[in-house]
Amino acid sequence: MEGVTVVNHPLVQHKLTLIRDKERSTKSFRELLNEVGMLIGYEVTRDLPLEMIDIETPLAKMKSPVLAGKKLVIAPILRAGLTFAEGMLDLLPAARVAHIGMYREPESRSAVEYYLKTPHDLDERLVIVxxxxxxxANTAVAAVDRLKERGAKDIRLVCLVSAPEGLERIRGIHPDVHVWTAAIDEGLNDDAFIVPGLGDAGDRAYGTR
Incomplete structure (x- = not known):
């Protein structure tokens, strides 16, 4: 699918299998989400711009590359996005964080916003949802809508598992938002859960069911 990158690194795929397992403990589930967040973070940031600066090693002066421009923004959708984002923050500790509080209303399945806090200069930064x-993708679409309202112009989206229906929706409404995912599963069941999927990521990460 255009605008979608499937991260097929062996470590990502291995850890995704462990995450899917319904016998996985809450502790292990959180740890694996964190680890995969870091691994996918490498792929999402592969093309970040660099600039050359002057430094001095113990042996000589040299020019060496560093990230150019303002630090990017990691924007997890609460709750489940938090643990996933922590792995990316381990990789990018200087990144800013935007918190997006949204949940899917059970009956209508529409996104309900209850919290939003972002850096003021989103228009100058790369934002990774x-x-x-x-x-x-109702929640993801609503999150991107709100970030664009706040000025964000360069947005990428990262998810662990995706459904074809969700990918088509986010890409149809926001074709400028590239998506990185570790798997595209079969589709949605009658309750709009991904099959085979991994269940409710928030409940599994925080032991609330």
Missing amino acids: VVPVLAT
Whole structure:
């Protein structure tokens, strides 16, 4: 699918299998989400711009590359996106964080916003939206809508598992937002959960069911 990158690194695929396992403990589930967040973070940031600066090693002066421009923004969709984003923050500790509080209303399946806090200069930064599961994409679309309203112009989306329906929706409404995912599953069931999927990532990460 255009605008979608499937991260097929062996370590990502191995850890995704462990995450899917329904017998995985809450502790292990969180740890694996964190680890995969870091691994996918490498792929999402592969093309970040660099600039050359002057430094001095113990042996000689030299020019060496560093990241150019303002630090990027990691934007997890609460709750489940938090643990996933922590792995990316381990990789990019200087990144800013935007918190997006949204949940899927059970009956209508529409996104309900309850919290939004972002850096003021989103228009000058790359924003990476983080959500473990992209099912209907209603929440992801609403999150991107709000970030664009706040000025964001350069947005990428990262998810662990996605459904074709969700990918088509996010790409159809926001074709400028590239998506990175570790898997595109079969589709959605009658309750709009991804099959085979990994269940409710928030409940599994925080032991609330």
